[in-house]
Amino acid sequence: MKYEIVNLGKNDENYIHQIAQFLYRCFQKNAPEWLPDLESCKQEVHKSFQSNRRSRVLIDSDGVALGWVGAITDENLWEIHPIAVAPSQQGNGYGLALVTDIVELARIGGAVAIWAGTSDETGATSFSAIDLIKNPASALENFRAPRDHPVSFWSKTGFSLVGVMPDEEGLGNPGIHFAMRL
Numbered sequence: 086m087k088y089e090i091v092n093l094g095k096n097d098e099n100y101i102h103q104i105a106q107f108l109y110r111c112f113q114k115n116a117p118e119w120l121p122d123l124e125s126c127k128q129e130v131h132k133s134f135q136s137n138r139r140s141r142v143l144i145d146s147d148g149v150a151l152g153w154v155g156a157i158t159d160e161n162l163w164e165i166h167p168i169a170v171a172p173s174q175q176g177n178g179y180g181l182a183l184v185t186d187i188v189e190l191a192r193i194g195g196a197v198a199i200w201a202g203t204s205d206e207t208g209a210t211s212f213s214a215i216d217l218i219k220n221p222a223s224a225l226e227n228f229r230a231p232r233d234h235p236v237s238f239w240s241k242t243g244f245s246l247v248g249v250m251p252d253e254e255g256l257g258n259p260g261i262h263f264a265m266r267l
């Protein structure tokens with residue numbers, strides 16, 4: 086399918102509405118507490134218009150928003166946050182296309198590396214079974230996650246597992262960090 090990835094701005098109300106709708110459905114499984122309703126999803130999209138951020142939307146030839154990626158920029162290191170593809174459109178390479186797009190923007194912007202975080206808020210990965218404060222090295226070495234967890238997406242798009250932050254998303258809910266050198 087033909088598509089393009091373009092800047093998203095605060096006046097793109099139609100796209101913002103479409104993105105908020107699929108954002109809500111996207112995060113219900115792995116991070117249900119983070120975006121509990123449509124209003125919080127709209128607020129999340131609006132955060133991406135802050136001056137230190139980038140916001141990119143993937144639209145098809147009919148003008149339908151299929152995916153969205155945001156980035157928090159900094160001098161050396163950019164963070165991809167968040168990324169989502171409409172559930173009915175997942176598995177078609179759009180997520181990879183959005184990552185490739187934002188990686189290129191980071192490179193042009195002079196960053197030397199880019200990172201992305203996901204989390205385990207449902208006990209899905211091996212990190213939830215270990216005291217990460219006591220055993221971070223062995224937790225990283227023996228890390229396991231279900232095949233359909235977003236950690237697989239980051240591995241497949243060229244990112245390396247570089248760290249885990251205990252309790253980043255609340256007690257017992259670690260943040261899982263991936264990075265790529267540009």
Ligand SMILES: CC(C)(COP(=O)(O)OP(=O)(O)OC[C@H]1O[C@@H](n2cnc3c(N)ncnc32)[C@H](O)[C@@H]1OP(=O)(O)O)[C@@H](O)C(=O)NCCC(=O)NCCS
Binds near residue numbers: 168180
């Ligand atoms: C993660 C997400 C953005 C990926 O988008 P997508 O368009 O489905 O990804 P792609 O089709 O470009 O897939 C690229 C590769 O990653 C794999 N992949 C994608 N999503 C995956 C997932 N959730 N679990 C496991 N593997 C995944 C694909 O199988 C593909 O690998 P392959 O080339 O070996 O087939 C999308 O699934 C999504 O929006 N998920 C819900 C929100 C989310 O979890 N965001 C990331 C939070 S950190």
